[in-house]
Amino acid sequence: VGERYGWRPIPRKLNAEEWHKLWELADKDLQGLLKGLYVRDENALKEEWVRPVEKAPKLEERTREKIDALFAEEPSAWLDVFVKKANGKPDDPRSLVKLLGSVTHQELMEALAPIWDRNEQVHIHAILREYPVESAPERSMTAKDMLGRLKETLKSLAKDGYVHLQTASSPEDIEEKARTMLVEDVEEQIRRSESPTDRAPECPLIPSFGYENCLKQLAGAASHHRLVFGPAGAGKSTLLANLAERWRQKNKDVVEIRVGNDPEVATGEGVLRRLIGKIHDICEKSGLVVNEIECDKIASFHDLKAELHQLIQHVIRNKKLANRIRVLVDALDQLPSGDPARNPEWLPMGIGTCVSTLDPDILERFKSVFPEAHIVELSGLDRKNARKALSARMEFLGRKLTEEQESAVLEAAFQGEASCNPLHLSLLGEQAREWYSFTSIQAPSLPATLDSAIENLFNSWRERYGRELTERICALLIATRFGISETELLNLIIHEPGILKEYRKRHPKSPKTGELPDILWSRLHRSMAPYLTERMMQGEVLTDFNHSYFRKVLEERISGQRLSRVKRDFSALLFDEWRAHAESRRVRRRVVLEAAIAADSANDARSLFCLCRDEGFLREQSREQYTLPLESLSLAIRQAARMHDVLAAAEFACHRSIRADFLRSQSPLGDVRGGRVDRALEIIRVCDDESRMSWLLLCAWDMARRGDSMAGEFLRELRKELERDSKSKAGSGVRNLVACFAPQMALVFLAHDDLEFIVKEFPGRWPESTIA
Numbered sequence: 001v002g003e004r005y006g007w008r009p010i011p012r013k014l015n016a017e018e019w020h021k022l023w024e025l026a027d028k029d030l031q032g033l034l035k036g037l038y039v040r041d042e043n044a045l046k047e048e049w050v051r052p053v054e055k056a057p058k059l060e061e062r063t064r065e066k067i068d069a070l071f072a073e074e075p076s077a078w079l080d081v082f083v084k085k086a087n088g089k090p091d092d093p094r095s096l097v098k099l100l101g102s103v104t105h106q107e108l109m110e111a112l113a114p115i116w117d118r119n120e121q122v123h124i125h126a127i128l129r130e131y132p133v134e135s136a137p138e139r140s141m142t143a144k145d146m147l148g149r150l151k152e153t154l155k156s157l158a159k160d161g162y163v164h165l166q167t168a169s170s171p172e173d174i175e176e177k178a179r180t181m182l183v184e185d186v187e188e189q190i191r192r193s194e195s196p197t198d199r200a201p202e203c204p205l206i207p208s209f210g211y212e213n214c215l216k217q218l219a220g221a222a223s224h225h226r227l228v229f230g231p232a233g234a235g236k237s238t239l240l241a242n243l244a245e246r247w248r249q250k251n252k253d254v255v256e257i258r259v260g261n262d263p264e265v266a267t268g269e270g271v272l273r274r275l276i277g278k279i280h281d282i283c284e285k286s287g288l289v290v291n292e293i294e295c296d297k298i299a300s301f302h303d304l305k306a307e308l309h310q311l312i313q314h315v316i317r318n319k320k321l322a323n324r325i326r327v328l329v330d331a332l333d334q335l336p337s338g339d340p341a342r343n344p345e346w347l348p349m350g351i352g353t354c355v356s357t358l359d360p361d362i363l364e365r366f367k368s369v370f371p372e373a374h375i376v377e378l379s380g381l382d383r384k385n386a387r388k389a390l391s392a393r394m395e396f397l398g399r400k401l402t403e404e405q406e407s408a409v410l411e412a413a414f415q416g417e418a419s420c421n422p423l424h425l426s427l428l429g430e431q432a433r434e435w436y437s438f439t440s441i442q443a444p445s446l447p448a449t450l451d452s453a454i455e456n457l458f459n460s461w462r463e464r465y466g467r468e469l470t471e472r473i474c475a476l477l478i479a480t481r482f483g484i485s486e487t488e489l490l491n492l493i494i495h496e497p498g499i500l501k502e503y504r505k506r507h508p509k510s511p512k513t514g515e516l517p518d519i520l521w522s523r524l525h526r527s528m529a530p531y532l533t534e535r536m537m538q539g540e541v542l543t544d545f546n547h548s549y550f551r552k553v554l555e556e557r558i559s560g561q562r563l564s565r566v567k568r569d570f571s572a573l574l575f576d577e578w579r580a581h582a583e584s585r586r587v588r589r590r591v592v593l594e595a596a597i598a599a600d601s602a603n604d605a606r607s608l609f610c611l612c613r614d615e616g617f618l619r620e621q622s623r624e625q626y627t628l629p630l631e632s633l634s635l636a637i638r639q640a641a642r643m644h645d646v647l648a649a650a651e652f653a654c655h656r657s658i659r660a661d662f663l664r665s666q667s668p669l670g671d672v673r674g675g676r677v678d679r680a681l682e683i684i685r686v687c688d689d690e691s692r693m694s695w696l697l698l699c700a701w702d703m704a705r706r707g708d709s710m711a712g713e714f715l716r717e718l719r720k721e722l723e724r725d726s727k728s729k730a731g732s733g734v735r736n737l738v739a740c741f742a743p744q745m746a747l748v749f750l751a752h753d754d755l756e757f758i759v760k761e762f763p764g765r766w767p768e769s770t771i772a
Contacts, residue, residue, distance in 0.1 A: 211239055214376050218243050218354060219250075225347065225370040226354040229363050230378030232549040233423025233450055236356040239378070240330050243354060252326045252352075253282045260334035262482055262537055268341025271329065272304040275348075279311060279325065286321050290314055305346045316350035326352045333359040334548070345369045380419030386410060389422070393429045401432055405441050412446035423547060427453040430530050454553040457531070465524045468502040469493065469516075473524060475558050475566040478551050481594055483535060483542030484570075488577075490518060492569055571595045672699045677710050681717065692721065 218226050218239075228236045237258070244254045255278040257265055264270050273295040283290045293307060316322040327348060332355050335342050344366045347353050357363060366373060381389060390409060394401055401409070409428045413420035428446060431453075435441065447453035461470040472493055476484055493499055494515040503516060510517075525532075533546035545551060555563065574595035671680035684695045696718040703711035 211235065211242075211378075214239060214378070215242055215246060217374065217376060219246050224350060224352055225366075225373040226352075226376070227363065227366050227373060228354065228356040228376050228378065230358060231421070232358055232552070233421045233547065234358075234378040234380060235422045236358070236378060237330050240328050240354065240356055244326075244328055247326045251324070253324050254326045254328060255279065255282075256328045256330070258330045259332060260481070261535070266336075266481065268335055268339045268346075269301050269304055271335075271341055272301070272308055272346065275327065275329075276304070276308050276311060279315065279327075279348075282325060283311075283315060283321070286318075286324075288315070288318055288321060301340045301346075308346065308348060312348040312350060322351050327354070329353070329355040331548075332357045332362055343369075380417075380421050381425065382419055383410065383414065386413060386420050386425055390425060390429055393426070394433070397429075397433050399433050400437075401435070402437060405432060405435060405439070408441040408446060412448060415448050421450050423549065424450040424453055427457070431456075450549065451553050454550055455557060458554060458557055461524060461527060464527070465520065466499070466502045466506060468496070468498045469520060469524065471558055471562060472496060472499060472566065473521070474554050475563050476570060477543070477545055478555050478558070478563065479567045479570045480542075480544065482537065483544035485540045485542055486521075488570075488573060489543070490521060492566075492573060493521065494518075668695050668699060669702060672703060677713065681713070684717075696721065 214228075218228070228239055230236050240256075244256055247254050255275060257271055257274055259271060260266055265274050276293055276295055280290060280293055290311065293311070295304065295307070315325065329347075332342065332344070340346075342359075342362060342365075344355065344362065347355070347370075355366070357366075363375075367375070387406070387410060390401075390406065409425070409432055410420075413425045413428055424447075427450070431446070432441075447456045458470070458474065461474075473489065476489055476492060496516070499516055500514075503520065504510065504512070531546055531550060532543055534541050534543055536542075571594075574591045578591045578595065668680035668683045671677070671683065680699060684692050684699070696714050700711045700714035700718060703714065
């Protein structure tokens with residue numbers, strides 16, 4: 001608990017002399033723990049919770065026995081001293097000694113609250129050790145009372161999951177039982193991790209207030225097709241989650257797909273594969289005989305769509321089964337631009353389907369394809385339901401606002417309009433949970449829009465935890481498509497020079513180490529926790545923003561240079577991880593996609609070049625159906641040209657054909673090196689334009705390098721291709737591809753007395769020194 005959330009029972013900023021005094025006061029069995037905690041964190045507790053050591057000048061004169069006697073005489077006074085502020089009261093060493101205790105009940109509740117706040121299924125293993133009464137030291141009585149409170153808290157939170165091992169058991173028995181319990185839990189978690197879990201509902205406010213009518217309309221609509229439309233933060237995802245639960249209560253078989261939630265559903269092809277597989281499983285469980293479908297071997301979107309419609313036709317012949325299946329596709333707008341699945345015509349006919357989007361274009365296409373569809377447009381919460389939602393949220397958090405504070409929050413959320421955005425209201429509520437009952441708040445001082453609310457959060461994190469650390473971590477969360485593991489995040493911040501410099505400036509008395517303490521991320525994580533979600537994916541726990549709109553707003557607030565740098569670092573880290581675990585399927589799927597997307601979006605030529613020269617990486621990328629655009633390929637080839645490695649550049653371009661058909665085993669380069677020139681030319685002529693040009697150049701360069709006279713044959717073919725391309729009105733982009741390494745091409749043409757052609761074909765690219 002302490003390590004994760006930054007609670008440390010250690011005073012602030014001790015100098016060497018004060019540390020020595022504190023060390024002498026500590027029990028011997030606590031000294032090792034005390035040293036470890038202090039080294040990792042010097043400023044954990046709030047300042048008003050700790051009486052500075054300077055205010056206890058007689059501390060060195062107090063022995064441990066005297067302090068123990070004080071505790072035994074007045075055990076009830078210890079808690080009072082601990083929670084009261086140090087406001088000029090007489091020096092009392094008990095306030096310092098109290099800090100050497102265990103994690104308090106309050107700290108436990110503070111740490112566990114964010115976990116239950118997400119309504120996730122949680123497993124807790126609490127190993128609580130008690131002294132037998134006859135051997136307990138006197139000063140442990142209050143600790144024993146505190147232990148009782150902790151047990152009651154865990155019982156109330158864990159319910160049936162609470163197991164109490166009796167103190168009569170030997171330490172060995174307790175250890176064995178605890179290990180057995182843990183192993184069983186871990187095995188269960190491993191079984192769960194075989195398939196990624198769904199993203200938590202995006203809107204922290206459950207829209208049961210004011211959206212009940214929407215749920216009834218969607219659940220009882222006569223049309224097979226339903227669509228939920230609304231702006232970011234309106235509660236579309238949470239509404240679909242509630243709809244799925246309502247359908248399950250009516251014994252429906254619900255297929256839920258959250259687009260972009262994991263690599264398997266990041267593209268239209270992936271969505272169709274998941275949908276076909278889920279419906280196929282439902283058919284088998286229902287006893288309906290259907291043909292085995294190997295979706296992994298179906299490459300094109302058109303073929304997958306045909307396979308889906310064929311399966312649906314088979315299903316609707318069984319009216320009872322067709323009436324039982326429900327399909328939910330959340331966030332259709334998260335598909336890449338240009339993805340054919342953004343056109344909803346592929347949605348199954350004859351079974352209940354509901355999709356959500358915030359894209360007006362998808363809405364219009366949906367209306368044109370399904371004119372009888374039921375459309376629900378979310379505008380927000382009215383004042384009555386917003387007040388109910390805010391009160392319920394505060395009650396769930398264990399807080400209560402005054403009438404003045406509640407009115408200020410609602411005024412800021414509505415801004416004179418008839419409705420408010422649920423996500424905006426939720427962010428205002430999270431801000432309000434920090435207020436005291438006597439805090440006076442005016443509506444104008446609160447963020448008036450969703451964008452400004454997120455920006456306020458971002459600025460508060462920067463002020464409290466440091467600009468460099470906050471921007472780096474937020475940039476990492478933005479750079480990922482599916483989330484980032486804590487190990488990856490720490491690897492990318494602990495040695496960052498800018499963050500280390502800022503840390504030493506903010507904490508001058510911290511030990512001079514070469515890496516950043518993990519506790520800094522723990523503290524920031526605790527403040528960000530209400531706005532983050534965690535998901536299990538292929539054995540890893542990934543952290544991401546719980547709403548995609550955070551990415552959009554923060555991306556505009558972080559400099560493009562910083563984002564590009566972070567994406568380059570992230571791509572390089574993942575590619576190194578992929579190469580280190582090339583045989584492990586556990587890391588391939590997410591790592592392949594994340595590395596390519598990060599390098600592509602950062603316009604990182606060197607990373608793209610390294611990624612796409614790796615044939616194994618491209619084969620994996622092909623399976624994931626993510627294709628780097630031509631602009632990215634050209635960027636990578638320009639990088640290769642700057643590295644004066646034309647052969648590598650040509651090989652890179654040739655991998656276009658590998659990515660188009662990763663099972664292709666024929667290589668014209670192999671035929672050329674084996675003396676089968678005619679066969680090599682036959683293979684090249686059936687390739688697409690870009691691959692054909694690239695193979696011609698590669699073979700010509702390879703033969704010229706080996707002094708093979710047949711290189712001229714490939715150069716003549718290449719010249720024909722360039723001339724044909726120059727006459728094309730549309731142009732294929734091939735000339736730009738080849739022009740990237742025109743200087744090296746000139747050397748090949750020069751060797752065959754054809755320099756004039758290449759200079760004429762690419763005018764303006766030749767400095768005088770090169771021509772000379």
